[in-house]
Amino acid sequence: MKVLMISKAMIGGAYHNKLEELSMLGVELHLVAPASWGNHKLEVNKADMYDIHPLEIFLTGKNHFHFYRGLAEIINDVKPDIMHIDEEHYSFVTFQAMRLAKKINAKALFFTWQNIYKRYPFPFSFIEQYNFNSADVALAGNEEARDVLRRKGFKKEIAVIPQLGVDPDIFKKANGRGFGDKISFKDGRFIIGYIGRLVEEKGILKLIEAVSEAPVNSMLLILGSGPLKKEISAAAEKYGIGGRVEIIDRVASGEIPSYLNRLDCLVLPSLTTPGWKEQFGRVLIEAMACEVPVIGSSSGEIPRVINDAGLIFREGDIGELKKKINELMNNAALRSMLGQRGRERVLRNYTQKKIALETFNVYKNLIGN
Numbered sequence: 001m002k003v004l005m006i007s008k009a010m011i012g013g014a015y016h017n018k019l020e021e022l023s024m025l026g027v028e029l030h031l032v033a034p035a036s037w038g039n040h041k042l043e044v045n046k047a048d049m050y051d052i053h054p055l056e057i058f059l060t061g062k063n064h065f066h067f068y069r070g071l072a073e074i075i076n077d078v079k080p081d082i083m084h085i086d087e088e089h090y091s092f093v094t095f096q097a098m099r100l101a102k103k104i105n106a107k108a109l110f111f112t113w114q115n116i117y118k119r120y121p122f123p124f125s126f127i128e129q130y131n132f133n134s135a136d137v138a139l140a141g142n143e144e145a146r147d148v149l150r151r152k153g154f155k156k157e158i159a160v161i162p163q164l165g166v167d168p169d170i171f172k173k174a175n176g177r178g179f180g181d182k183i184s185f186k187d188g189r190f191i192i193g194y195i196g197r198l199v200e201e202k203g204i205l206k207l208i209e210a211v212s213e214a215p216v217n218s219m220l221l222i223l224g225s226g227p228l229k230k231e232i233s234a235a236a237e238k239y240g241i242g243g244r245v246e247i248i249d250r251v252a253s254g255e256i257p258s259y260l261n262r263l264d265c266l267v268l269p270s271l272t273t274p275g276w277k278e279q280f281g282r283v284l285i286e287a288m289a290c291e292v293p294v295i296g297s298s299s300g301e302i303p304r305v306i307n308d309a310g311l312i313f314r315e316g317d318i319g320e321l322k323k324k325i326n327e328l329m330n331n332a333a334l335r336s337m338l339g340q341r342g343r344e345r346v347l348r349n350y351t352q353k354k355i356a357l358e359t360f361n362v363y364k365n366l367i368g369n
Contacts, residue, residue, distance in 0.1 A: 001363060002028045004078050004106075006068070006097050007086030008057075009163060011036075013043030014253035017167040021356030023049035027363065030078050032071065037061060043253065064091040064124075075100045082363055083108040086163065089138070089149075090120050090128040098134045107366045109137045111163055113279040115144035115300055117151055128152075136366055139163075139359070141280055142301040159362050162280060165355040168347060171289035173339070174261045183221060183246065183262055190218045190329050193263035193292075195256065195283045198226030198249075201276050203269030203297060203315065205235055210269075210321040212239035215329060223259055225249040260290040264335065265328045270299040271315055278302050284310070285350040288342030293335045295324045309342040 003022070009015060010033045023029050029050035035042055038061035042054050053074050059066040064087075075083075075097075083101040087094045089110050101108040110131055120128060137157045140146040146158045183191075192211060196202055204222070211220045222232065222245065229247060236245040251259065260266070266287040270278040278300035287294050288309055296302035297315035306312060311327065313320040328335050348354075 001026065001082070001367060002030075002078065002080045003082045003084055003363060004030045004032065004075060004080035005084040005086060006032045006071070006093065007084075008034050008037050008066075009086060010044075011040055011042050012253035014167070014170065014256065015164050015352075016044050016047065017170070018164060018352040018356050018359075019047070019050050021353045022360060025356065025360045027360065030074075030080065032068065032074055034060060034066075034068075064088060066091075067093045067096045071096060072100055075104060075106075079104060080106050081367055082106060084359075084363075085110045088112050088114060089131045089135075089154075090114075090124045092127065094131050095127040098131050102134055107136045108134060109139060109362070109366070110135055111139040111141065112145050112149065113141045113163070114148055115142055115277060115279055116275065117148050118275075137362060139362065143304070144301070145279070157362075157365070159358070161358045161362070162282075162350065162355060164282065165350045165352040166285050166289045166346060167352050168289055168343075171257050171260070171286050171346075173291040173343070174257070183248075183259070188217070190215070190264045191221055191262055192218060192325060193221045193223070193260070193266045193287075194268070195223040195259070195266070195286075196268070198222070198224050198228040198232060198247075200228060201271050201273050203271045203299075204228060204232055206271070206316060206318055206321065207267055207269045208232060208235045208241070208245065209239060210318050210325060211244065212236075212241045213318075213322050214325050216244075218244070218325070218329065220245045221259070221263065222247045223249075223251050223256075256286060257290060260287055260292055263287070263292050265293045265295060265325070267295045267321070267325070268302060269295075269297050269315070269321060270302060271297070272299045281305055285346050288339075289346040289350075291339035291343045293328055293338040294342060295321070295328070297321075307345060309345040310338055 032053045034057045035054040056069045057066045083106050085097045236242045268281050280301050294310035299315045311324045
């Protein structure tokens with residue numbers, strides 16, 4: 001079985017374990033990934049178990065607008081049985097790859113996180129319909145995304161499989177410090193973590209306010225970059241906790257486990273907007289794999305990801321978020337129990353091996369094997 005996967009998500013080296021797992025299942029795998037995406041460079045350029053084809057991107061950093069230079073040549077050379085297009089159904093790059101797949105009679109699938117029903121203007125409406133007609137199967141990262149596809153009229157098979165899992169041998173509880181030593185907080189402080197984009201819909205300003213009302217030995221570590229950075233710093237100063245908040249905006253994917261292991265809890269305080277709600281919350285399963293207790297808002301997929309392995313608060317409710325933080329700060333036994341329960345949940349549902357096996361079964365059904 002020869003599969004060509006096109007994925008900008010695979011620019012991160014920590015995610016390539018999924019590709020290794022697919023290769024071990026018997027897939028002859030080829031990866032097309034951006035040589036660079038925005039300011040980030042492809043972290044893995046050579047692999048033993050699969051082939052990597054870094055390509056230049058037109059409109060790099062532009063989600064749904066970008067496309068690849070030289071993709072046709074790679075496809076004609078590889079001649080895959082299956083084209084796994086790890087992009088949304090309304091994206092230019094999906095349209096580009098789907099057309100090339102049809103030219104060589106390869107089976108094709110796309111992946112979607114989109115869990116809000118939206119009607120797109122031309123040319124996105126045309127692209128979406130072409131991709132619906134051309135795809136042989138769809139992968140949805142969550143149940144709501146599957147429901148959106150059905151509502152839009154996609155009648156073919158839809159498999160609900162998260163885009164990526166975690167490698168439990170990398171994301172695990174560890175006593176070593178490593179990259180986490182870059183944190184300036186002193187030992188003995190209760191460290192609350194947030195990892196992700198610094199944008200308003202992620203609810204970080206709500207988290208700042210909640211931490212300002214938490215005990216003074218609590219600290220907030222933020223890993224991420226985005227347009228809200230200055231506003232976050234200003235809010236921390238406004239609430240008098242500037243010295244209790246640290247932002248690190250450049251962290252390679254391979255460094256994340258070390259930082260996670262410095263946290264006492266991780267919070268994902270996402271807020272639903274008219275155009276977006278949390279689609280999964282990958283950082284939740286990374287923290288859970290490291291036995292870090294998690295607190296998540298009720299936005300989108302978060303409650304289903306956490307289930308009974310963490311604490312949930314009503315999105316936007318600062319008082320309830322503060323209560324959940326205090327609950328963890330004051331109860332070491334609860335932190336330990338939720339940490340263990342989170343690890344067990346990840347091992348059952350969200351490892352790269354589990355995700356790869358479910359994806360492999362979709363491949364097998366596609367080619368009738």
